[in-house]
Amino acid sequence: MAKVGIDTKLTVFQKVGLFFYSRRRMTAILLLTCVTFGVVSYTTLLPRKGFPSVNVPIGLLQVTSFDKSSSEVDEKYANPLVTSASQRDTVKSVSSTSTPQGVAVVITFNDGVDVLSELSSIEQDSQPKLPDGTSVNTKKIDAGALTTAGDDILISIHGDGLSASDLDVQGQKFKEKFELKNLSLVERVTYNNLIDTQENLTTGETTKQQTSFDRFYSQVSGRIQNSSIIAIKGYAGVDQLELYDQVKSAVESISTNDTPVRAEISANFAQGIREQIGSLQKNLLEGLLVVVIVSFILISLRASLITAIAMVITIITTVGVLQLIGYSLNTITLFSLILSLALIVDDTTIMVESIDAGLKSGKRKLDEVVLDSLKKVARASSTGTFVTIIAFSPMIFISGTLGKFIIAIPVTIIISLVVSILVSVIFIPFLVRLSFSIRKKKHTKSKITIPGKIETSISDNLARLIIWSDKGGIKRIIISRLSAVLIGIIFLMIGGWLFTKVGFNIFPSPKDGNDLVLTAKLVDQENLSIESTEARTDKILDTVKSVIGDNLESLTLNSQAGPPTVRDFTASILLVDFRDRDNTSVQIAEKLNTELGRVNNGMRVKVMASGVGPPASNFAVQLRGDDPEAVSVITKDMQKYFESVVLTRKDGTTAGFEDVVVQPSTIAKRNASGRYVEVTAAFTGEDTSTLVTLAQDSIKKEFNESRLKQYGLGKDAVFFDLGQELENQKSFESMGKATLPLLLVMFVVMALLFRSLLQPLLIFTALPFAITGVAAGLYLSNNVISFFSMLGVFALIGISLNNTILLTDFANVAKSQGASPSEAMAAALKERLRPLMTTSITSFFALLPLALSDPFWEGLAYTIIFGLLSSTILVVLIFPYYYLIAESLRALPRKLLHR
Numbered sequence: 001m002a003k004v005g006i007d008t009k010l011t012v013f014q015k016v017g018l019f020f021y022s023r024r025r026m027t028a029i030l031l032l033t034c035v036t037f038g039v040v041s042y043t044t045l046l047p048r049k050g051f052p053s054v055n056v057p058i059g060l061l062q063v064t065s066f067d068k069s070s071s072e073v074d075e076k077y078a079n080p081l082v083t084s085a086s087q088r089d090t091v092k093s094v095s096s097t098s099t100p101q102g103v104a105v106v107i108t109f110n111d112g113v114d115v116l117s118e119l120s121s122i123e124q125d126s127q128p129k130l131p132d133g134t135s136v137n138t139k140k141i142d143a144g145a146l147t148t149a150g151d152d153i154l155i156s157i158h159g160d161g162l163s164a165s166d167l168d169v170q171g172q173k174f175k176e177k178f179e180l181k182n183l184s185l186v187e188r189v190t191y192n193n194l195i196d197t198q199e200n201l202t203t204g205e206t207t208k209q210q211t212s213f214d215r216f217y218s219q220v221s222g223r224i225q226n227s228s229i230i231a232i233k234g235y236a237g238v239d240q241l242e243l244y245d246q247v248k249s250a251v252e253s254i255s256t257n258d259t260p261v262r263a264e265i266s267a268n269f270a271q272g273i274r275e276q277i278g279s280l281q282k283n284l285l286e287g288l289l290v291v292v293i294v295s296f297i298l299i300s301l302r303a304s305l306i307t308a309i310a311m312v313i314t315i316i317t318t319v320g321v322l323q324l325i326g327y328s329l330n331t332i333t334l335f336s337l338i339l340s341l342a343l344i345v346d347d348t349t350i351m352v353e354s355i356d357a358g359l360k361s362g363k364r365k366l367d368e369v370v371l372d373s374l375k376k377v378a379r380a381s382s383t384g385t386f387v388t389i390i391a392f393s394p395m396i397f398i399s400g401t402l403g404k405f406i407i408a409i410p411v412t413i414i415i416s417l418v419v420s421i422l423v424s425v426i427f428i429p430f431l432v433r434l435s436f437s438i439r440k441k442k443h444t445k446s447k448i449t450i451p452g453k454i455e456t457s458i459s460d461n462l463a464r465l466i467i468w469s470d471k472g473g474i475k476r477i478i479i480s481r482l483s484a485v486l487i488g489i490i491f492l493m494i495g496g497w498l499f500t501k502v503g504f505n506i507f508p509s510p511k512d513g514n515d516l517v518l519t520a521k522l523v524d525q526e527n528l529s530i531e532s533t534e535a536r537t538d539k540i541l542d543t544v545k546s547v548i549g550d551n552l553e554s555l556t557l558n559s560q561a562g563p564p565t566v567r568d569f570t571a572s573i574l575l576v577d578f579r580d581r582d583n584t585s586v587q588i589a590e591k592l593n594t595e596l597g598r599v600n601n602g603m604r605v606k607v608m609a610s611g612v613g614p615p616a617s618n619f620a621v622q623l624r625g626d627d628p629e630a631v632s633v634i635t636k637d638m639q640k641y642f643e644s645v646v647l648t649r650k651d652g653t654t655a656g657f658e659d660v661v662v663q664p665s666t667i668a669k670r671n672a673s674g675r676y677v678e679v680t681a682a683f684t685g686e687d688t689s690t691l692v693t694l695a696q697d698s699i700k701k702e703f704n705e706s707r708l709k710q711y712g713l714g715k716d717a718v719f720f721d722l723g724q725e726l727e728n729q730k731s732f733e734s735m736g737k738a739t740l741p742l743l744l745v746m747f748v749v750m751a752l753l754f755r756s757l758l759q760p761l762l763i764f765t766a767l768p769f770a771i772t773g774v775a776a777g778l779y780l781s782n783n784v785i786s787f788f789s790m791l792g793v794f795a796l797i798g799i800s801l802n803n804t805i806l807l808t809d810f811a812n813v814a815k816s817q818g819a820s821p822s823e824a825m826a827a828a829l830k831e832r833l834r835p836l837m838t839t840s841i842t843s844f845f846a847l848l849p850l851a852l853s854d855p856f857w858e859g860l861a862y863t864i865i866f867g868l869l870s871s872t873i874l875v876v877l878i879f880p881y882y883y884l885i886a887e888s889l890r891a892l893p894r895k896l897l898h899r
Contacts, residue, residue: 013378013425014371021370021429031313031427038316041323047239048273049330056404057092057109058141059119061085063134064102064196064211074098080129081105081136085122102211115140146267149190151231152240153247154558156216156266158227164194164210167228170261174254175230181250185243188233192559210530212559215541215571216266219553224541229266229558237328244270266556267572276334287341287846288312294842295349298455298834303356306431310348314423315340318416327408336412338850338857342843342864343388343413343795344420346802349842350381351424353835355432366436370429380809382421383753387805388798389414390746395794397738402728409791459833463826466880470822484881488768491874495772501651502775503784506728509686512584512855514553515610516573516592518544520603523661536601537569544573544607547595548588551581573607578855585609604659606682619657619683619695620721624676625713634703634711635662635677641702642681647694655685657695676719687784689729696720732787750805759808762886766804769874770796770867777866781851783859792863799843799864800871804879806832811883821887825880833876840872 010018020027063077078096082105085094090113096105107122109115119138126136142150157171175191196211216227234243244265251263288308295304315337327333354377358369395410397403469480520540522533537557545552557571575585592607599605621638625631642660649655660681683691705715750760774793778784807828814824844865851861
């Protein structure tokens with residue numbers, strides 16, 4: 001490469017960029033290697049899964065019994081198992097539930113414990129205290145699978161008029177035929193009998209007892225049929241799409257023409273993964289189309305194509321890195337890649353625009369323009385990207401199961417941002433040079449387009465306004481500066497007021513989707529037989545089928561996914577795709593709840609639209625004490641309080657409880673601390689995270705220590721069991737605690753860039769600009785503050801700070817060349833307005849289709865869209881005056897010294 005006639009003292013970015021720019025063959029090979037490996041990883045190497053594998057240290061011990069009461073079961077089986085588990089240092093908590101049909105003991109271990117080994121040891125220690133011949137079933141809970149045993153695919157064996165014993169016979173036959181296929185991707189095939197054969201320890205006789213029941217409906221049969229389930233588990237790391245195709249082919253090849261049953265895959269991850277991959281590809285193409293159009297309008301055709309190519313290289317290379325670090329292509333990583341599309345625009349667009357702007361001057365050669373661009377924008381742009389990386393870093397510190405599930409989000413986004421920096425420095429200059437070689441002619445000065453004229457007019461007027469504000473005497477200076485501060489405060493107050501109108505729910509309630517969950521719990525305690533529950537269940541499911549009609553794709557009551565006892569059941573309902581029906585899943589759920597009523601056939605029924613995150617569990621209060629009569633009295637009072645209490649949110653709206661239930665026939669224990677009675681209820685509102693806090697505060701205030709003494713109970717008599725919600729809240733709090741230290745890291749990074757302690761504080765003033773838009777977006781779109789809206793906030797932190805970093809850095813350069821602060825900021829606005837508008841408009845239009853067409857992405861998309869709008873407008877209109885205020889403060893000590 002020839003000498004370029006500029007300062008020979010090169011920056012790090014210039015050195016790196018120049019190294020690859022001047023070695024075209026090596027850079028081309030590197031580019032092809034990255035793209036090829038990324039494509040191969042995406043299409044072949046990366047295993048495709050439903051959710052990332054998470055080692056959740058939770059185990060389950062189950063015993064099937066033939067006793068007549070919960071008390072007998074509790075005494076015989078629960079006591080020995082709970083006591084043995086509670087004495088172990090490896091155990092965090094133990095809880096058990098006893099019914100006449102058996103006991104279930106859930107054990108949470110410390111992280112890093114071999115769960116299966118510990119369960120086996122607990123079982124062995126308990127055997128001397130258990131009745132002779134007791135069979136204890138042990139399971140390790142798999143949080144990312146279809147069943148607690150970690151299965152990946154469920155096959156329904158179903159037919160008309162078949163009894164449980166008939167289904168067991170046919171299910172075992174089908175399992176044997178399936179196993180003969182010796183499928184290479186299948187590790188385990190399981191059939192759990194609907195009828196359990198055991199020795200009755202009381203009579204010594206071998207007894208058969210039906211312990212579960214399944215139901216299945218599909219549009220193929222058009223009827224709800226009795227069914228049983230064969231569960232398939234693939235080998236560790238298996239590709240779910242390949243596993244599904246292999247299992248489906250095997251199922252179709254096994255003839256059932258000579259049997260009264262049909263076999264169909266009733267649950268799998270493959271369909272969801274294919275939809276997510278399709279969504280990623282669709283959104284990537286839409287995003288690239290937006291980039292091409294916006295860049296073409298505001299910059300040039302060459303710039304638009306190079307920007308789009310650079311984004312593709314970034315995404316594909318990120319996929320290759322995910323393969324290298326052992327990740328899979330799953331729900332979480334696909335989610336992260338789609339979000340990354342809105343974040344990687346900055347680095348690519350800013351570099352391309354800078355080179356294009358230099359070329360349009362027509363005064364310098366390509367080599368000089370590239371080096372100058374690497375010097376002018378690479379440092380500031382990369383600093384902004386590093387700030388965005390830091391913004392997502394708190395998610396790495398999320399604790400608990402939630403943290404293990406979503407850690408792939410920050411990891412994937414951080415990788416994509418780092419790759420985007422490298423692509424902007426290494427490959428974009430190379431692509432620009434390649435485009436010139438293809439054209440084989442020199443660049444000529446471009447004509448100014450209408451959008452270009454508009455952008456120039458806006459930047460010129462903003463620049464004139466800044467200079468005007470600084471040249472009319474002290475009065476004009478003070479008024480202009482105070483006006484900017486006042487506008488910022490007003491926007492901040494508006495944002496704060498809007499946030500009081502916005503609810504809070506870590507995992508927001510869905511607005512639409514394809515899945516419903518029906519839960520039913522027996523409230524008639526007179527008949528606990530499984531035959532009675534089956535009869536009641538069938539009536540409820542018939543109503544469901546009738547109400548949903550043609551919108552019903554399939555229905556599955558699956559005992560392996562969540563074993564129903566004779567007292568309750570859960571059914572999964574799949575609707576036709578939300579794009580192909582008029583009613584939302586929420587509206588269908590409301591209609592079902594109306595038709596079914598609160599209590600139907602002696603069962604308390606509720607239908608909910610399935611959303612992201614774990615399903616909302618009932619609010620539960622456990623009442624314990626040594627005096628059963630005192631516990632009975634407080635239980636009745638607690639039930640009355642649940643039925644009458646009003647929970648008032650910050651915005652004045654109210655909610656309460658419904659479906660208040662006391663569990664009288666279940667004996668439960670926690671950490672061997674004794675029996676308790678549990679009162680459970682569902683909230684009438686959907687903002688569970690907010691209502692859980694309000695409910696706890698209300699109950700603590702009503703049933704305080706003084707009142708508990710009146711019952712003769714201690715202060716620990718009331719215990720809240722919040723289930724997954726408690727862990728989610730703790731995880732959310734751990735993310736918040738990590739935010740302040742990481743803001744300090746951002747401050748240090750920017751202090752090093754600007755060699756100033758004041759200017760980083762100045763740049764942080766951009767954050768309220770975005771937050772105001774976030775509040776407005778959530779309020780106007782009827783969304784809540786949630787985990788997903790926080791993802792949008794993290795993205796906006798990076799985008800907002802990046803814009804102010806670029807303006808400040810360019811103004812500092814102009815100021816170092818002799819311009820006054822107002823002249824420097826005016827020059828920065830004229831120079832940086834176009835890339836700032838390009839990135840903001842591109843991100844806006846790239847996210848808009850998501851916000852309008854996909855309920856899953858709506859909250860996140862509107863968070864970024866509205867935050868981006870307010871941030872961009874206020875950064876352009878107000879931030880320049882904040883810069884001038886900061887420069888006046890920096891100059892004040894020097895003025896005082898010269899007096």
